[in-house]
Amino acid sequence: MNQPGSSLILTAPRKSLLAWGLRDGASVPLVCGKLQGIAEIKQSAQQEQTTSLRWAGGRLDLQIQGVAGQIVYSQAEGLRIGPVIGIMTTGVRRDIKKPIGGRTSLLGDFVRASRELNVLCYVFNAADVNFSAGTVSGVTMTGPPGRETWTFGRFPLPEVVYNRVPHRRAETLPDVKRCKERLERMGVPMFNERFLNKNEMYRWLSGDKRSSTYIPETERMRTADGLQRFCLKHQLIYLKPTGGSLGMGIYQVERDKQGYLVRYKREKNHVTTRFVNAEAVLQFVRRRSHPKSTYLMQQGIRMMEYQGRKTDFRVHLHKNSVGAWEAAGIGAKVAGSTSVTTHVHNGGRVVAGDKVLRAWYGERAEQMKARIVEVSIRVADVIQGLLKGESGEFGLDVALDKDGQVWVFETNAKPGRAVFRHTELIEAGKRSARMVLEYGAYLSKFPLNRGGGVDEPKRLDPHRSAR
Structure with a gap:
């Protein structure tokens, strides 16, 4: 949504221009998120390896020290930079160490994953979107892997939004409601629309024959x-x-x-x-x-016990890079000695799900794990019908009784990630964060190319769409 009279300037190293078959001074269509227009192509200075995009509202530097992101080119459609994925939340503040307060570590998981996948991703307050200019004030990470730092900037409107508004009360804020409505009118896909109310969730799941068997x-x-x-x-x-x-x-x-x-x-x-x-x-x-x-x-439910304590599972489901449900990780939650529930907050502890299933079922552990995942996906398919727009992830609390019956107690539309802090589930947590970005890229229809944070120039087959 380039403003009338504004111009785009893409400055790139000579090797990139050669890879795309473009010359210094050429004019080509360019899309970066919701920013689009005709870009003037300039060759950067001899030693300069930065690729930068300038427009009336700001500038992006794309390289290993700058923001992540890929550039693809086709003769039919020109240049495209992205995928551009915005993480919408509240509470972003000007603090380079903890820009999202106590949720900096949680949301930082996704931004780090975006750099691994070479995705242009930033976190923003719902109040900090300038729809008339087509820009967003947000924060991302820059710098080499392992030494990233939080960096504030102005970015193009995203082509996909991951909703991480932190709680139900925040969902009712006027800025959040306005932002969601404007993005919907613009046709920007948003996944994880809202929190679920337990009453509506149970009525919905109990009323559908695909899920009613598994709901207490x-x-x-x-x-x-x-x-x-x-x-x-x-x-x-x-x-x-x-x-x-x-x-x-x-x-x-x-x-x-x-x-x-x-x-x-x-x-x-x-x-x-x-x-x-x-x-x-x-x-x-x-x-x-x-x-x-x-x-x-x-x-x-008289659930199975591990080491004499009642135990259930947190199944973290994601839609993957082709839009299909997949379990990123399964953690077992073991209740405390006198706890009412298995929640860690109430004295419980986390154990790797595979370890618990092996203790219970031995050689049948993989079979029971597959059954848990199968039921979880069935329930996810049902519950996403309750939500408007896309559903990209669910966290399900699942238990087994002594007869091997699978029960689903909770379906969380905006699941927490505490289970992934367990030593044996750290890799599953990284996989979960990557899948959020892969699903966002899928919704954007951007040809995702994994790759370490450096924008690799690519030229697409002229008969293949970059979109």
């Missing part, structure tokens, strides 16, 4: 009579807030002859309290919750 029975908690009936049907249940995360606010309720045993986390301790009837349980949960909180009742 779940109902909204409304009255003491409803809670009592649910507990009579299921001796063990969990009460979950519809907008909760990290296992916070969850209660385990077990019925016995004396009434109801309720286990929960109070400050840093895990506590068990007995109640004589369902009304007392209901009032207790409501007193400890926000007045606007709503709770779900979910059938408890």
Whole structure:
């Protein structure tokens, strides 16, 4: 979206011009993200190896010390620089050490992966997009591998956006809503549209025959009579807030002859309290919750145990470079000795999923792993129908019972990455980050070429589209 009267100037080394078959002073069509127009080609000075793009709103330097990105050329369509993938979030600030605050490490995983794949990727605040100029103020990494530094700059509007707005409240901010609406009107693909509400998620999954078999029975908690009936049907249940995360606010309720045993986390301790009837349980949960909180009742599953502790799995699914679901990694979450859930935040720990499955099933471990992945992909196929636009990843909490039945407890549309900090899952975490960029390149229809952060000049077959 080049502004009227503005010009593009691409300055490149002589070897690049020779590779493309272009001469100094030529004028060719050029596209970089949503920036497009006719570019004047200039040969750089004799010793200068930088390729730079200048336009009215800024400048990009593409080389190993500058931003990553590839340049492809075809006689039919001219030059294209990219793929240009923007990571939309909130909280970006002018701090070269922690530009995204506490999420700098998390989002840095994706920017580092973009440099490995030679993708032009930057992180930006939803409020920092100048739609009239077609530019975005953002932050990326520059410098040689292993010594990268965060660098602020002005970039062309991206051709694909990865939504990493950090929480539900941020999704309601006016700047975020406006940015999403404008990008949608422009036809810019965005994946990971929004967080899921547990109530809508369970209703959606339970109502589809492809997934209903794997979802524990779940109902909204409304009255003491409803809670009592649910507990009579299921001796063990969990009460979950519809907008909760990290296992916070969850209660385990077990019925016995004396009434109801309720286990929960109070400050840093895990506590068990007995109640004589369902009304007392209901009032207790409501007193400890926000007045606007709503709770779900979910059938408890007697899941398999590892080293005497209940254990489930985080399955991190991605769409890959051809748009198909693939498991980047599986981590086992082992509950703490008195924990209500397996979340690390509640005292759990992470173990490599393969290690746990081998301990349980021996030679059948790969078969059971394949079954977990198969069910996870089925559920992902269903849940993406609930979301508008593209779904690029899901984090699923999956368990096995003693009969080998697969159960899916949660489907997270914006999964955390804490599981990948485990020593045995670090490589899976790197693969996961790369797959985010590969899927973004797939949506952009850019011919991705892996390659170390240096823009390699390429000339495409004139009969093959670069787009």
